[in-house]
Amino acid sequence: MGWMADETGLEKTAANHVALTPLSHLRRAAQVFADHTAVIYGSHRVSYREYHARCTRLASALAALGVAPGDVVATLIPNLPAQAEAHFGVPACGGVLNTINTRLDVDTVAYILEHGGAKVLLVDSEFLELATAALARMQGDAPILIETPDLEAGFAASGDHQTYEDLLASGDPGFDWIMPQDEWESLALNYTSGTTGRPKGVVYHHRGAYLMTMGTVVSWRMVLKPVYLTIVPLFHCNGWNHTWMMPMLGGTVVCCRNITPEAIYDAIADHGVTHFGGAPIVLNLLVNAKEEQRRAFDHQVEVFTAGAPPAPATLQKIETLGFHITQVYGLTETYGHVTECLWQGGNWDNLDQAGRAAIKARQGIAFPMMEDITVVDENMQQIPQNASDQGEIVMRGNSVMKGYLKNPEATAEAFAGGYFHSGDIAIQHPDGYIQIADRAKDxxxxxxxxxxxxxxxxxxxxxxxxxxxxxxxxxxxxxxxxxxxxxxxxxxxxxxxxxxxxxxxxxxxxxxxxxxxxxxxxxxxxxxxxxxxxxxxxxxxx
Known part of the structure; x- marks a missing residue:
């Protein structure tokens, strides 16, 4: 189907077919944006040349520890440079990155380490007690523990483990990255929240992450050298894949350990932050910040918000402060955001502030890298797009997970009918825009x-x-x-x-x-x- 009558010699070769991977973004940035600032955190400031070198040393050092292609490397780290570097360094040695939520209990962390089979665990010093308790509770082989102190925040090394910087020093700066031969190869392992049972391991592939970075640039209307503040935890859908995206644009990642109004306003004022993502609670922090917590800035900040539909009242207030809000929606199983409330202009521009905020609270339409996102009834039939009838949001496209690790039954159930089933209940407006009514259980x-x-x-x-x-x-x-x-x-x-x-x-x-x-x-x-x-x-x- 679709083949020409004679395609003799028209084969895939190394010249015309390369597996899609976000690793390519940093390899290119190390040359194109070599001297531009890549990552900032307190006194830590590295160029793209240095960022690439540090990720290369990490890949080399992990390989020397015995991490082979397909092995899992886990992290318990906040939004810090080491966590950003792991997003490139781990897959650059062929490994699969498993960023673990730092707020989980000991038993759940132990389960994730066992279920994912982590060979190495990178741990911020603040969470060393959590990590060691989890390792002690494991039944199988425990991963090698590497400590990542954060002196900027007052978390010094314990002295009981090899440190992250010593690990990097042992790495070879000339290490040849192990690039995927097939873009379906696994890139990352993320675990669902597990509020109704054991968390499920969601597996991402290189292709999905690469296309997520491309689609985000289009939907966020991004230009070269943005400044991105890491508010979305990098252990949550890999920070919506934004850290993998930034090298493509020569952007600067500003790391943020603790999410406070002061930290956000300071980053905007001091570093010229242009973009960040966050849940509606972050918008509330900014809206309700005291005067002494605020800093003046003279540019518009683009914000993706997701996690729960933001209240129209919140949207009304925050856009008067210099923030342009776009509602997005997605799940762990979809690499993060896959729908956006794309502003259509025209009559929408003539609405009053309350009317505009009501539209901005919609989850909207599919991102460009997705094939189809719609709302269906229990028989998988399209619901009437009348802003009244309800159904389940389903989706298909390249930024949908490979499936749940070691759980083929749950994977088959999630993909029934050729779509991923979100479990979210929504209406659909006559223009096709989706608006969440609720989670089915809510x-x-x-x-x-x-x-x-x-x-x-x-x-x-x-x-x-x-x-x-x-x-x-x-x-x-x-x-x-x-x-x-x-x-x-x-x-x-x-x-x-x-x-x-x-x-x-x-x-x-x-x-x-x-x-x-x-x-x-x-x-x-x-x-x-x-x-x-x-x-x-x-x-x-x-």
């Missing part, structure tokens, strides 16, 4: 009526005293279940439960308004997502 069914927790949360976030809101189902004898709101107030603000409920009823139908309001700090993951499973447990006991 829909509240009260007296036979479906209630979107996202809709209720969006209304509550419009109250001037509310910093964050999460809504879950509370068991109810009469209605089966009813909405229960958990609200985190802004500093210095007070409001009663009755006032919150009355406020919600000004916008929502009575059955959608929360029947209980609990004021507390909301439990969050390391990426800023609210942990609703904890709140469901509290709601059941009320």
């Amino acid at each position: 829909i509240i069914i009260s007296g036979g009526e479906n209630i979107s927790s996202v809709e209720v949360e969006g209304v509550l976030m419009g109250h001037p005293a509310v910093n964050l809101a999460a809504v879950v189902a509370k068991p109810d004898d009469k209605w089966g279940e009813v909405p229960c709101a958990f609200v985190e107030l802004k500093e210095g603000h007070e409001v009663s439960e009755a006032e919150i409920i009355a406020f919600s009823r000004e916008t929502l139908a009575g059955f959608k308004a929360p029947k209980r309001v609990v004021f507390q700090e909301l439990p969050k993951t390391s990426t800023g997502k609210i942990q609703k499973f904890e709140l469901r447990g509290i709601a059941k006991s009320l």
